[in-house]
Amino acid sequence: MRTPARIGPYRIERLLGAGSFATVWLGHDPVLDSHVAIKVLAENWSHDLRVRERFLDEARLLRRLDHPRLIRVHAVGELPDGRPYAVLAWADGGSLRDRLATGPLPVAEALTLLGEIAAGVAVLHRHRVVHRDLTPGNVLFASGPTAERVLVADLGLAKALAAASGLTARAGTPGYMAPEQDDPLAVVDTRSDVFGLGRLGLRLLADPDGGPGPAPRWRPGVPAAVPAVLRRATAVRPADRYLDADAFRAALRRAASPADADDRYPSDPAPPAGPRADSAEGVEHRADPPSTDSTAPATRSRRGPARLVGRAGAGALALVALGALAGDAGRPGPGGTRATSGPLSVALPAGWRATGTGWAGQYGDDGRLEPALIVAADPDRWAADPGVPGAFVGLSADAARRTTPEGFVAERPHADCVAAPLRRSRQAGVDWVVARYACPAGRPVLVEAAGLAAGRDALLYVQIAPPPGGGTEFVDALLAGVRVRATGD
Template sequence: MTSPERIGPYRIERLLGTGSFATVWLGHDPVLDSRVAIKVLAENWHHDLRVRERFLDEARLLRRLDDERLIRVHAAGELADGRPYSVMAWADGGSLRDRLATGPIPPPTALDLLAEIAAGVAVLHRHGVVHRDLTPGNVLFRSGPDGERVLIADLGLAKALAAASGLTARAGTPGYMAPEQDDPLAVVDTRADVYGLGRLGLRLLGVDGEPGTDRRPHPIRLREGVPPRVAAVLGRATAPRPADRHPDAAAFRAALREAATAPDRPATGPPRHGPAAAAPQPAASGGPARPGGRPAGRRRFGVAGLGLAALVALGATAGDAATAGRDAGTWTSGPVTVALPPGWRATGTGWAGQYGDDGRLEPALVMSPDPHRWAADPTVPGAFVGLSTAIAARTTPAGFLAERPHAACAAAPVRRTRQGDVDWVVARFTCEKGRPEIVEAAGLAPGRAGLIYVQVTPPSGSRADFVDTLLAGVRVG
């Protein structure tokens, strides 16, 4: 990857990391004479309105919260090609994932660290936000005059609690993701983050290393030197049922502190996984003391995250996978043919990041009066159309749309309509900022060809049947 010389006013020094959805560069701020981390949306995603929206939502949320326990965003901008970027504080101490890769962290330090992580997550909960992807890669460290500080990073999946139920995306990292995050219609609230904290605790304090994806109850085995009552706290935090967990991160932290400082006497029974292993815990927010009675002024832990959330791939690339052809008023990408609205053009022959069993990109296209401006300019109408056998194998049309909520927009009731040879599930969103209307539609193509997905931003003042007419013009064969 070639390093750019500059991004906006910032001189680029080196690459910090890459992920599926963004690249992070180390830059130099000439005004403040300081280093910053610059997160840039990956080129193959800039046509996807949902991924762009999530990227910008993360920057806006971190800027709004602006807390010392969260990675801070200083500014945002847009490259010449329309890709957004955010300028963040540089976390110079690396991630918890990096540190765990070098070996176990001593139990007293690990207990302190887990309490600090919980304190950072509690900031989100106090502001009505659930993180939904607490992993070692999203816990970062930043040095400062009073030592290291823990920072919670990568809020790309974070969601306001008021919008966290009903049509909620299946999102998170296996091994740390709460069971209810597998259900697109489940309520996902602060207790999902408590589950993530419990799994982080097992990684930091348990003897089994990286948590597996098996969520069945197992005995909790802690490393030597960990107070035995901590097992009950982690057991309660990782209970399969949300109702059996601590209500939020502050309550988890308080229970952890109490268990870490309790007299060392035998528990009433062996540690078990689940609510039966834990006595009721106080829900009060933790004070300044650390687990083990250590004073608050000792070492702090922190950093700006490179852990990038896995989202559904949507973006058309030119000339990759399928054979594109065009008749008057139509465009073809592989087996997908669309009828173009008057004045619209199309481009793209592959679904960026979405691969079939043959290892090739699955077919997709973008159509618009100006396809190359559609993703970056909210005044330009357009549509994305993609066909995927891989998605059809793992979920239903309704389930796929549930993975794609627009949290900042108001959702109309989901409707069903038959257009052409496809039974469509259609979700419409009206938004106060950016594009005034976004429509998501999905259906199963005839003959088990796959799931066909359409994302539309209709022209301003278009007829009420514009979307249905567009869907009727999508053919697979």
């Protein structure tokens, strides 16, 4: 790979690293007389608009958060060939991957470091962002005036929780990504990052020569209560993990050093009072505080399911491909073919097919996924192509216990879109609450609808990207085709 002489105004000194999507160079800022890291989108991805937008999203996100626990962005630019680049703060201490390559860290240092990494991830979670790729290579170190700082980097796979549905393309690093990230229908939320933190803890604290077997052998000096924290963090079911990085960090703090936990893990100041989660900034709020007891059995999250919807332009929506329909050509209606998932069924317009048998991330009392369906003319295209309209239909008893249809719809704002007044529609015995959004980019119209299923203590949720010209009549016809068998039928 040829080293460029300059990128923008920066003189390039050497290559820092190269990955599948980007190359990072060490540059020199002549104005400030300081070093910077310059991340350039790989040439083979420069014409993929989705990858290009993801690359720029990372820079925008880091610039907006601008936190000392996260790698900072100074500027963005574009090469003469059109490839974007981001100018980042240089982490002169290298990465955790580099340090582990020379041997394990002392246990006390590893515990402190894991707490610091969790604190950085907690900054993301407080702003409703999921990293999704926590690995030793994405933990960096930078010199500070009094002490070395630990930085969380490489948010190229991160999404605001409003857009962090697993119904996007899978993403993550094997060995560190949560099981649900390998499922194209999975919902990815803060608990996926908790899994990554747990795996980092295993890498730092387990004996690398422990031999085969599912149970790791812990290094001498690991406090007795810490393995239980890491087991819970890496549970297969998201519902069995800690709610977020803050909860994980608190449990680790108590388990690692109960006597001087507050000194070992100094708390970050609380974020300033700001807008609620239904605002444009999307700051997180909770119905009640998370459980952080590492010894108590895991309880079902009271925050509710991660949002399946988000920025219209991101293409990360829990939607289905209904086909490019116009007028009444694809209107759902009574009779005809129906698709089913457990007690849930949906009327299919001619030519449509269905996929999906469970609502990823939503578990019933029996521990199984609650029913859901994706119906589409081309189910293979709907998730990746924002030009394809569609709908997702789910049934959740857990959601009905947690909130109302009005509350469920309110949890799913679209910050970049303009909302029409909320309306109600009674279809097939269900009183639906319906919100419609007009969006400036990506999918032009999005509809969120929720209602209580007749004869069942369960909430019905439908998200729709209507076909061109598909107005209120189309939406109501689709809702009228949703049926749920009553309990005991």
